[in-house]
Amino acid sequence: MLQFDYSLLLSGQYHDMLFSGLALSLKLAGVTLLLALPLALLIALLRLAPLRPLQWLGFAYVESIRNVPLLAHMLFWYFGAPELLPDAAREWLYAGNIEATSAIVALTLYTAAYMSEDIRSGIRAIPAVQLEAGRALGFGYLASMRLVILPQALRVTVAPLISQTLNLWKNTSIATVIGVAELMYQAGQVESATFRSLESFAFATAAYLSVSLLITAAAAWYQHRYGQVASR
Template structure:
């Protein structure tokens, strides 16, 4: 008859016991921290008052466009008579807008720069290296100031003496009033402006481009590293089948590299989303700006910034979940 070994010699039992102990210790630490925080609140006569979120906001920030009516749960235009919670939601919508546009643009620029880093052309490779090093080694806030004050505010004003810049066959119009994609050009007060289409204010355009360009430098190195982890034999096999270098890169190498680089790529997406809070420096109202305004007017900083913390956490978890889903699908394809 086989005797059962004592639990202190069972590796599985010890592993379970260790996990239980860790959970108990963390729970006790959290309970102690909450008790200390509660005593501190009582001692300083601080009381959480979440009713501040239902009070009228009473402020109007030009960048706050859309929010959610908490009574009907419908999208509507933001107005100063809306509640503080709806003002924070308007800022959250702006943050999500910046994150989506920035992630798409940063990924495109990063992939191009990462591939260029491995180019056999000496000039292309050195230019890509300079692009990456210059952007990675300068502060993001300085770059945002450069794009806003040094680029967008210095663009033509659209007058007859300073006509707007037109790119891509007049598809994109650039003035110091912002960037417009599509739409029609009409004259307003002696200036040509875009009417209709998709328009970005100079603050929003500078923020999106600044975040995307800065993050693309890090993504470029991630892409370069991912490509180099793929065996050289893959490209050699592609060339032996008659594929060009670009075809082999697009059809063979990059799909394999993307499976490897998704985790570090996700980190950069999260960094870009959180870095959008620097919009406060160039006057664009996003989640942090809206919450800061609510805090300064209601003097309820703890409640406002608790909501901001939870909002950033939820957005980050959604991005992480989406990338994990993509990674699993790529792994099974």
């Protein structure tokens, strides 16, 4: 009967490698989420702005980002973009953790493009008369958006944004292609060093599944708790 030494994953350097990879994946997702949300809101407002050039700017951003695979974005920001920088800036960037920085930039731009469409849909779901009412009260366009429309729209878009957070969490695994020491990268390193493919990638699979289920549960809880109120 085939036996597996599960102590490989519960102690020693391989334990530390796998858990450090999990921690970095969570950090990548967290930092990206904090950066992507305000950028997504800005892009959504650009697409709904009363000025046509601003609308086209938001449209160009969303379409140019969403129609290119995340892998291509990741490779561009790691290999291509640094070459466009001045020598001093490029050397400073390479002296730091350029892999994680490039991954965060790519993930932020990519995630914001999708989140902006959810936010835009939420804003458009609010009756136009509410914006008109805000303008009638003397508020400008931005003030009406900030005080009247956005508080309602963001409540509607919480569930879709949680779903995008789930996609973001899974997309962090693509950072392994540029050498970011996240969960998949560390699982690969452990497998290469020990030839324990089952244990290494079973840990990675279980970690991704566990966090994904937590995010899915959060979305279900929100929908159950606030769905009826948000739909009114």
